[in-house]
Amino acid sequence: MKTVIVVGNGMVGYKFCEKFRAHPANSAFKLIVFGEEPRPAYDRVHLSEYFGNQDAKALELAPASWYSDNNINLITNERVTDILNETQEVRTISGKSFSYDYLVLATGSAPFVPPIKGVEKEGVFVYRTIEDLEEMLSYAAQIKAIKPDGRAAILGGGLLGLEAGKAVLDMGLEPHVVEFAPKLMPRQLDTRSSNVLQLKLESMGIQIHLGKATNQILGESVIEGMDFGEDDQLDVDMLIISAGIRPRDELGKTCGLDMGTRGGIVVNNKMETSIPNIYAIGEVALYNQMIYGLVAPGYDMANVAANQILGNPEVLMPADIDMSTKLKLMGVDVASFGTPYMPAEKGLSIIYENKTKHLYKRINVSHDGKTLLGGILVGDANDYNILHQMYLNNMSLPENAEELIVGARGDGGSAFGSAIDLPDTAQICSCESISKGKICGSIKEGTCNSLKDVIGLTKATTGCGGCKPMVVDLVNETLKSMGKEVKDVICEHFEYTRQELYGIVKVKNIQTFDEALDKCGKGDGCEVCKPALASIFATIYNDTANKEDVIQDSNDRFLANIQRNGSYSVVPRIPGGEITPEKLIVIGEVAKEYNLYTKITGGQRIDLFGAELNDLPAIWKKLIDAGFESGHAYGKSLRTVKSCVGSTWCRYGMDESVSFAIELEDRYKGLRSPHKLKGGVSGCIRECAEARGKDFGVIAVDGGWNLYVCGNGGATPKHAILLAEQIDNETVIKYLDRFLMYYIRTAAPLMRTATWLDKLEGGIDQLKRIVIDDSLNLAEELEIEMQSLVDKYECEWKQAVECEEMKKRFSHFVNTEERDDNMVFVPMRDQKMPEPWTN
Amino acid sequence: MDSILSEYTTVDPTTVSVWFKACNVNDIPENGGACVKYKNKQIAVYHYKRKQTWYACQNLCPHKMEMVLSRGMLGDADGIAKVACPMHKKTFSLESGENLNGDLPAIAIYPIKIEDGFVYIGFSE
Numbered sequence: 001m002k003t004v005i006v007v008g009n010g011m012v013g014y015k016f017c018e019k020f021r022a023h024p025a026n027s028a029f030k031l032i033v034f035g036e037e038p039r040p041a042y043d044r045v046h047l048s049e050y051f052g053n054q055d056a057k058a059l060e061l062a063p064a065s066w067y068s069d070n071n072i073n074l075i076t077n078e079r080v081t082d083i084l085n086e087t088q089e090v091r092t093i094s095g096k097s098f099s100y101d102y103l104v105l106a107t108g109s110a111p112f113v114p115p116i117k118g119v120e121k122e123g124v125f126v127y128r129t130i131e132d133l134e135e136m137l138s139y140a141a142q143i144k145a146i147k148p149d150g151r152a153a154i155l156g157g158g159l160l161g162l163e164a165g166k167a168v169l170d171m172g173l174e175p176h177v178v179e180f181a182p183k184l185m186p187r188q189l190d191t192r193s194s195n196v197l198q199l200k201l202e203s204m205g206i207q208i209h210l211g212k213a214t215n216q217i218l219g220e221s222v223i224e225g226m227d228f229g230e231d232d233q234l235d236v237d238m239l240i241i242s243a244g245i246r247p248r249d250e251l252g253k254t255c256g257l258d259m260g261t262r263g264g265i266v267v268n269n270k271m272e273t274s275i276p277n278i279y280a281i282g283e284v285a286l287y288n289q290m291i292y293g294l295v296a297p298g299y300d301m302a303n304v305a306a307n308q309i310l311g312n313p314e315v316l317m318p319a320d321i322d323m324s325t326k327l328k329l330m331g332v333d334v335a336s337f338g339t340p341y342m343p344a345e346k347g348l349s350i351i352y353e354n355k356t357k358h359l360y361k362r363i364n365v366s367h368d369g370k371t372l373l374g375g376i377l378v379g380d381a382n383d384y385n386i387l388h389q390m391y392l393n394n395m396s397l398p399e400n401a402e403e404l405i406v407g408a409r410g411d412g413g414s415a416f417g418s419a420i421d422l423p424d425t426a427q428i429c430s431c432e433s434i435s436k437g438k439i440c441g442s443i444k445e446g447t448c449n450s451l452k453d454v455i456g457l458t459k460a461t462t463g464c465g466g467c468k469p470m471v472v473d474l475v476n477e478t479l480k481s482m483g484k485e486v487k488d489v490i491c492e493h494f495e496y497t498r499q500e501l502y503g504i505v506k507v508k509n510i511q512t513f514d515e516a517l518d519k520c521g522k523g524d525g526c527e528v529c530k531p532a533l534a535s536i537f538a539t540i541y542n543d544t545a546n547k548e549d550v551i552q553d554s555n556d557r558f559l560a561n562i563q564r565n566g567s568y569s570v571v572p573r574i575p576g577g578e579i580t581p582e583k584l585i586v587i588g589e590v591a592k593e594y595n596l597y598t599k600i601t602g603g604q605r606i607d608l609f610g611a612e613l614n615d616l617p618a619i620w621k622k623l624i625d626a627g628f629e630s631g632h633a634y635g636k637s638l639r640t641v642k643s644c645v646g647s648t649w650c651r652y653g654m655d656e657s658v659s660f661a662i663e664l665e666d667r668y669k670g671l672r673s674p675h676k677l678k679g680g681v682s683g684c685i686r687e688c689a690e691a692r693g694k695d696f697g698v699i700a701v702d703g704g705w706n707l708y709v710c711g712n713g714g715a716t717p718k719h720a721i722l723l724a725e726q727i728d729n730e731t732v733i734k735y736l737d738r739f740l741m742y743y744i745r746t747a748a749p750l751m752r753t754a755t756w757l758d759k760l761e762g763g764i765d766q767l768k769r770i771v772i773d774d775s776l777n778l779a780e781e782l783e784i785e786m787q788s789l790v791d792k793y794e795c796e797w798k799q800a801v802e803c804e805e806m807k808k809r810f811s812h813f814v815n816t817e818e819r820d821d822n823m824v825f826v827p828m829r830d831q832k833m834p835e836p837w838t839n
Numbered sequence: 840m841d842s843i844l845s846e847y848t849t850v851d852p853t854t855v856s857v858w859f860k861a862c863n864v865n866d867i868p869e870n871g872g873a874c875v876k877y878k879n880k881q882i883a884v885y886h887y888k889r890k891q892t893w894y895a896c897q898n899l900c901p902h903k904m905e906m907v908l909s910r911g912m913l914g915d916a917d918g919i920a921k922v923a924c925p926m927h928k929k930t931f932s933l934e935s936g937e938n939l940n941g942d943l944p945a946i947a948i949y950p951i952k953i954e955d956g957f958v959y960i961g962f963s964e
């Protein structure tokens with residue numbers, strides 16, 4: 001048995017292992033991999049996500065068990081220090097030796113740190129590994145603690161530097177990007193697109209300093225600023241260097257491999273170095289006298305080297321390497337492909353620029369107008385995939401090439417067809433080298449039937465993910481061309497959309513989940529279709545969550561939100577946020593009796609946390625006896641209607657916002673919907689109730705109320721949009737009944753009103769026609785349905801505490817009265833909290 | 840933390856030495872689950888009504904080490920019975936214990952039988 005040693009367990013080293021072990025002839029080889037980093041290979045391309053979630057596991061390319069399952073001996077935390085080429089051995093830092101038959105160097109690169117005076121000072125970082133990020137995070141936290149308006153600079157305005165700029169912004173420091181060249185991303189952008197990008201980034205709070213050469217880093221032992229010469233200085237508390245990379249080629253020197261003058265181990269198109277049986281791949285390999293700082297060419301190299309060793313000499317590295325890139329920088333699309341910019345004698349350029357919208361599009365076309373040579377897109381790169389494919393496949397251009405970037409005249413549509421028009425050879429996923437033919441073929445041959453199947457089989461989209469929209473299109477188009485319908489079905493158990501299922505349940509008068517499975521589904525259901533059907537039943541029959549509790553989302557089943565340690569929260573309804581002193585005292589007493597953590601919520605009510613399952617009925621009994629009801633804080637249903645104090649007290653108030661908020665909250669309480677619903681009522685346009693941040697918002701104006709719909713806070717905030725102006729209370733309710741009922745009937749599961757409106761054909765104008773002009777002739781039906789739901793309202797906690805059978809649900813064990821001894825609380829600021837998670 | 844996890848290991852039906860009489864069949868909700876205590880162990884028990892099948896597994900979710908799996912939702916993935924944890928919806932096969940939507944360690948599965956209206960869980964100790 002022959003031994004292959006891989007030095008470096010980074011992205012490319014990992015890919016080598018994967019390709020090697022996937023090959024039929026691999027079992028004749030033993031594979032040993034050395035990694036200097038403490039953990040198995042991870043996704044460096046998405047390294048910045050670590051700033052958001054600090055979840056190293058999520059970045060892992062494969063868990064440690066993958067290596068052992070595939071018979072790979074992975075030795076992490078162990079640097080290889082020498083190659084003894086005569087005896088075919090490597091030696092590691094801990095003094096061990098290992099012999100090889102083939103050696104693959106995948107040692108990657110290290111950040112280039114320019115020799116500036118003072119770069120060794122504390123507070124100067126590079127950006128390459130998880131450990132680098134951890135150090136930056138803890139340093140930034142230290143700075144913020146003593147200096148809330150601290151600043152951090154990034155040296156280098158390239159692709160990586162701008163990504164670091166975003167990271168600084170997320171860490172809460174003021175970002176400054178310092179670039180030596182007179183433009184941003186000098187390798188990818190021309191001056192004009194760089195200007196557009198700069199304006200956009202500045203509008204987001206990132207300061208850009210171009211054409212600056214840093215002379216020295218200021219400060220005693222800790223960085224305090226940067227000096228650019230001639231009295232030009234920038235005060236900063238932290239610096240991240242992102243000034244390019246240098247190949248980690250030091251091992252090449254230990255055994256006399258041929259090296260480039262500026263570093264890198266020279267390889268040919270078989271990835272062979274100058275010494276037989278030693279290969280180099282990834283960012284350490286100098287191919288065509290270039291180091292390619294991108295992962296896709298590295299993956300190709302891994303595939304070539306694996307095939308060469310396994311006896312497929314015909315697999316070679318192509319001579320031309322595509323350096324096209326597309327990325328989203330802080331939500332701004334930036335892409336460049338082919339030759340992004342060039343002098344006029346080489347080709348003609350068509351440029352569209354709109355600075356007010358931060359848009360720039362450029363394509364370069366050959367003199368005969370027939371071929372696309374390259375281009376740049378800033379601000380909107382939706383067309384990147386298809387333009388890139390046209391370039392790669394030398395496809396012929398439309399007569400008016402400008403239509404490629406400004407859209408066909410008149411219809412605003414696209415000048416080119418869809419991805420399905422590409423040639424079969426077009427490479428769709430460059431990370432995994434998957435062609436269009438392979439994707440479509442897998443469906444036509446019947447091997448795959450869905451996007452999930454295609455991803456499982458080909459691994460397309462699992463690299464950088466940039467090709468996902470195209471793969472989705474290809475899969476859908478191919479399925480369609482074969483007469484298979486593609487739709488947003490709920491899950492494997494129900495081949496229907498939510499709206500279709502709503503219709504079926506209503507027409508067939510289906511009452512229980514098992515009945516639904518029998519009549520239109522299959523299997524036993526799952527955590528997706530069960531709550532979806534529960535919500536549909538609630539819309540049609542307005543039963544509470546108690547009727548079939550096992551199909552409710554866990555929080556609905558126990559009528560409370562589960563918390564970190566398995567305890568629950570209790571949120572009584574406080575309509576409009578108005579509460580009497582007596583009721584406040586009851587809440588206080590209950591919280592004291594059961595030792596609950598209390599907090600005022602963002603929804604103008606009080607949350608009592610840390611209740612044990614067994615205590616929930618007793619707690620609610622006390623609250624209900626004092627006149628409270630369930631606040632449905634756990635349900636996909638109406639939460640709160642926030643109010644401001646309004647004209648009863650406020651000197652600016654135009655109407656009684658509290659009274660109206662209470663009326664609306666009482667009307668829609670308990671209403672189950674595809675996602676949660678929130679409302680707000682403000683007494684004047686100062687908008688203290690933040691009504692426009694809600695699914696429905698009402699604001700008092702001269703002559704009535706303005707009604708806004710489809711807003712939300714949360715992850716993607718959206719202001720609600722005006723539906724009707726200066727209407728009276730009755731009309732507000734009439735329109736709201738129609739709007740809410742129409743949304744509840746037609747939205748997909750877990751789709752809030754804003755996304756629903758986005759997808760509604762015709763948008764707000766169509767919604768106005770339906771709600772105000774009754775264009776669908778549905779208004780009366782919607783109003784009647786809503787009224788019947790309102791009439792059937794019951795407090796589900798009241799039901800639960802009054803029924804012995806239902807109360808059984810609220811007990812941790814069924815065979816003993818004992819409590820969960822795994823639930824631990826610790827003290828915090830005079831109250832308690834769950835013991836923090838450690839993993 | 841890992842020490843509680845190590846208290847739960849799958850019991851092969853052929854090695855059962857104790858059949859613990861856990862509860863009445865009516866104590867377990869139809870198409871749902873509940874938790875029983877055996878010595879210092881918490882065991883989740885589930886009942887699929889349509890197929891009349893029963894499953895038992897550890898109540899401890901290996902994701903965040905909380906005793907919550909009995910409150911999870913039942914279902915199947917390609918015909919394999921599974922439970923979704925109520926905390927973050929990690930799903931586990933009730934047949935093999937395997938984590939179906941991630942790479943958490945498998946949960947322990949216990950043999951279960953129904954006799955004269957009672958639920959029995961098998962242990963081998």
Ligand code: SRM
Pocket residue numbers: 561562563569571599600601602603604605606607633639640676678693694711712713714715716752
């Ligand atoms: C308690 C509270 C935070 C607080 O301490 O103030 C809270 C707590 C939770 N929020 Fe919230 N949200 C709370 C106000 C808000 C608000 C502010 C508001 O309502 O004015 C928002 C933004 C407004 C909005 O929804 O548009 C808000 C946006 C979210 C979102 C994001 C929704 C979105 O569409 O992006 C989620 C996640 C979700 O629902 O999927 C969420 C989910 C949650 C969950 C349910 C997460 C969970 O499943 O455990 C938390 C439950 C805690 C509990 O046990 O009660 N919470 N949450 C607030 C309860 C208000 C209440 O009285 O009911």
Ligand SMILES: Cc1cc2nc3c(=O)[nH]c(=O)nc-3n(C[C@H](O)[C@H](O)[C@H](O)COP(=O)(O)OP(=O)(O)OC[C@H]3O[C@@H](n4cnc5c(N)ncnc54)[C@H](O)[C@@H]3O)c2cc1C
Pocket residue numbers: 007008009010011012013014034035036037044045046047048078079080081106107108109127128129160163248251281282283284292293294295296298327
């Ligand atoms: C923040 C960031 C964002 C990026 N974004 C993109 C992007 O959007 N698109 C893109 O295409 N590319 C991107 N890249 C570049 C991409 O990550 C690299 O091209 C890719 O990681 C190169 O893989 P590699 O295996 O050659 O090197 P690496 O991933 O660096 O792996 C080399 C490994 O070898 C180890 N090693 C070195 N010497 C030894 C030794 N002597 N003994 C043992 N182990 C050793 C190193 O510790 C390292 O773990 C990004 C890089 C960073 C840092």
Ligand code: SF4
Pocket residue numbers: none
């Ligand atoms: S923002 Fe809401 S969901 Fe997020 S931690 Fe706070 S309460 Fe929980």
Ligand code: FES
Pocket residue numbers: 900901902903904905924925926927928929
């Ligand atoms: S604790 Fe079970 S999924 Fe997170």
